[in-house]
Amino acid sequence: KNEVEQSPQNLTAQEGEFITINCSYSVGISALHWLQQHPGGGIVSLFMLSSGKKKHGRLIATINIQEKHSSLHITASHPRDSAVYICAVIGVRGNQFYFGTGTSLTVIP
């Protein structure tokens, strides 16, 4: 069983739709990352959070430590948001990293 589970695995949306990607984890963590990976491999860190909520532009990330769950929301989705979104958690000692398998998002114009 993976330490980090993401859903859905694949997601297709129409431009302008509100999108939610979910992440559940089973280990104790010191922080959680949401990453974006475009074709070709480059990974960009979108958020690092350990509690509450963060917002950057059209992206919002929330985390519930008690429920071991995080969500990434994209408002007013755009075709350039098409990418793989990966949830990753850092173990409590800060020296172990666990990744979800990613959610492949396609936004259609």
Added chain:
Amino acid sequence: DAGVTQSPTHLIKTRGQHVTLRCSPISGHKSVSWYQQVLGQGPQFIFQYYEKEERGRGNFPDRFSARQFPNYSSELNVNALLLGDSALYLCASSWDTYTGEQYFGPGTRLTVT
């Protein structure tokens, strides 16, 4: 400031050979982590180094080793390559091990034939 750099970008090796991958962190970052990403899967954690010491290790065989140099750059070495080692190898740097946001390099695409 330059981001995280990795070399080479692509590499083709034969089974049984050895490979060395290199990573230069963002200036000022003291922690480097290595990840393996097989096509179609999420990354898997291999190693974390901080201040030239190994601070974390994932579930990889002893054929995988790494080190960090005084200038905080790092090398990942893989011996006795197997076909299953074909993957994108990602390096990420951060200020420290606990609170540092990870900055990823572009990766090295290794193909083992």
